[in-house]
Structures are given as structure tokens and as C-alpha cells.
Amino acid sequence: MPRDNAVADTGKFQKELNSGILSLIVLSILRVQGEQYGYDLVRMITSEDGEAFPMTQGAVYPVLRSLEKQKLLISRLQPSEAGPPRKYYRVTPAGELAFKHWSDAWYFSVSVVNRFVPDPAHAQNIRPSLGRRTIPNST
Numbered sequence: 719m720p721r722d723n724a725v726a727d728t729g730k731f732q733k734e735l736n737s738g739i740l741s742l743i744v745l746s747i748l749r750v751q752g753e754q755y756g757y758d759l760v761r762m763i764t765s766e767d768g769e770a771f772p773m774t775q776g777a778v779y780p781v782l783r784s785l786e787k788q789k790l791l792i793s794r795l796q797p798s799e800a801g802p803p804r805k806y807y808r809v810t811p812a813g814e815l816a817f818k819h820w821s822d823a824w825y826f827s828v829s830v831v832n833r834f835v836p837d838p839a840h841a842q843n844i845r846p847s848l849g850r851r852t853i854p855n856s857t
Contacts, residue, residue, distance in 0.1 A: 740773060740781045742824055745790065745809055745817040753808040756782060756793075782807060790816050 743763060748754060754762075760778045785791040790813035795803040809817070 736773060736777065737781060739824075740778065741785060742817070742820050744778075744781060744785060744807075745813055745820070748791070748807060748809045749814065749817060753806050756805045756807060759807065785813070788812075788816075 740763070744759065747759060747762060756779070759782070760775050763778055764773050764775055782791065782793075786793055786807070789810055791807045792810055793805050793807045795805055798804045
């Protein structure tokens with residue numbers, strides 16, 4: 719049976735999108751709240767209350783490692799009496815600058831996408847706007 723490429727590509731698209739969004743979220747949390755223990759940071763992001771980003775713990779740690787490798791975060795280990803040492807993360811000056819550029823890019827991207835990709839709840843009533851022109855209704 720042939721594989722549905724659109725469905726397969728959706729998974730790849732979502733994974734890449736989530737990684738970028740998660741990087742922005744991590745930098746934002748650490749900028750506002752300061753240094754955080756990795757596990758606490760993961761819990762904030764993956765909260766099951768429906769208010770947090772729908773992400774598994776296993777997806778967050780590679781993003782933390784990637785941001786650290788890019789020198790946007792630094793970490794330190796602190797001994798713990800309850801088990802292995804705890805890793806704490808904080809934003810570097812390069813991370814501050816990256817956050818500014820990435821958040822600007824995020825808001826620009828959201829505004830452009832919202833112009834062309836209608837909210838599914840209202841999709842039948844909205845036509846994308848191309849500047850002053852409007853795509854005519856095909857019905």
C-alpha cells in the first residue's frame with residue numbers, strides 16, 4: 719500500500735515547527751524567571767493542564783542541549799541529596815539577542831500566516847487577502 723506523503727510530511731513539519739517554537743519558549747521562560755532546573759523547566763512546558771505546549775519531556779531535552787551547544791544557554795550542575803546532580807540553565811547574552819530576533823521573526827511570521835491560513839473554525843467565511851486584492855469566491 720502506498721504511503722500517504724502528505725501525512726508523513728505533516729509529522730516532519732510539526733516536529734520542526736515544535737522545535738523552533740520550543741526554543742523560543744525556553745528562552746522566554748529563562749529570560750523572565752531566571753535560572754531554572756532542567757526538570758522544572760520541562761514540567762512548565764509540558765504541563766498536562768492544557769495550558770502548556772503539547773510536548774513530551776523527551777522532546778525538550780534535545781532542544782536544551784541544542785541551545786547550549788549554540789551558546790544561547792549555559793548550564794551548571796548542582797549536587798543533590800535526593801539523587802544525581804541537577805542541571806540548571808540560564809540565558810547567555812547571545813541568547814538574549816537570539817530571543818529578540820526570534821521573537822520578532824515569530825510575530826512577523828504569525829501575522830503573515832494568519833493572513834493566508836484561516837482559523838479552521840471560521841475557514842468557510844474567510845478569504846486570504848493579497849494586499850488590496852481579494853481572492854474571489856469560487857462558488
